[in-house]
Amino acid sequence: MSRVGVLALQGDVPEHERALQDVLPEHEVRLVRSVADLEAVDALFLPGGESTTIARLLESSGLWAALGRRLAAGLPVLATCAGMILLSRRLEPSPTGRDPPTLGVLDVRVRRNDYGRQRESFEAPVRIEGLAGPPFPGVFIRSPRILGVGAGAHPLAYRGSEVVGVSSGPVWGLAFHPELSGDPRVHRAFLRSVLSQSTDRPQSSKTATMARTTPTKMAHR
Ligand code: GLN
Secondary structure (H helix, E strand, O other): OOEEEEEOOOOOHHHHHHHHHHHOOOOEEEEEOOHHHHHOOOEEEEOOOOHHHHHHHHHHOOHHHHHHHHHHOOOOEEEEOHHHHHHEEEEEOOOOOOOOOOOOOEEEEEEOOOOOOHHHOEEEEEEEOOOOOOOEEEEEOOOOEEEEEOOOOEEEEEEOOEEEEEEEOOEEEEOOOHHHOOOOHHHHHHHHHHOOOOOOOOOOHHHHOOOOOOHHHOOOO
16 A cells, blocks of 8 residues: 655645545545655655745745655655646746745756736646547646756646646656646556556546636635
């Protein structure tokens, strides 16, 4: 049994939990709020939210250094939106001026809020390497833009010709929110790729009827 963590300091934590409950009944899902919680997980999801706030809470809880150590030791992490910002190697100054420190493990150059404000949030089809089926419904909410991909990262997801997701070994960073699309394929593919056992199972009726969260519902990002 693997333990899958969701960093639960701020942001769209319940949405990740829900996506995980749906694809991973055979694994344990844990909320990570302390260093002890972090030590107990085999993979971690970093949610979307407000990267400056999450960075501040990571630091005050001691998780910043602990997460850096676990990343260096190969912890698999799927980071969405604000989560990706926190993992990126380089931030270009954002339009809003304030930028968080970053952990630097994803070799990408990123700018926060580069697609515009909350009302400019949008949904667009995304092509994801290795993902079978129709294009993935990419939900972009005050998303960071990937401006450059360094030699240490691999493009993983595309919106048209634009890279909107990368991987670096077991660390994935996505500018959009698979946890908000009601489509569990990304969570499933990530866990299948980083955990040895298969996470495949038939799609449940709960998934099929999961409400879609529209960008306008996601305030204060
Ligand atoms: N705009 C947020 C930030 O820069 C990220 C948005 C999100 O995670 N939906 O931190």
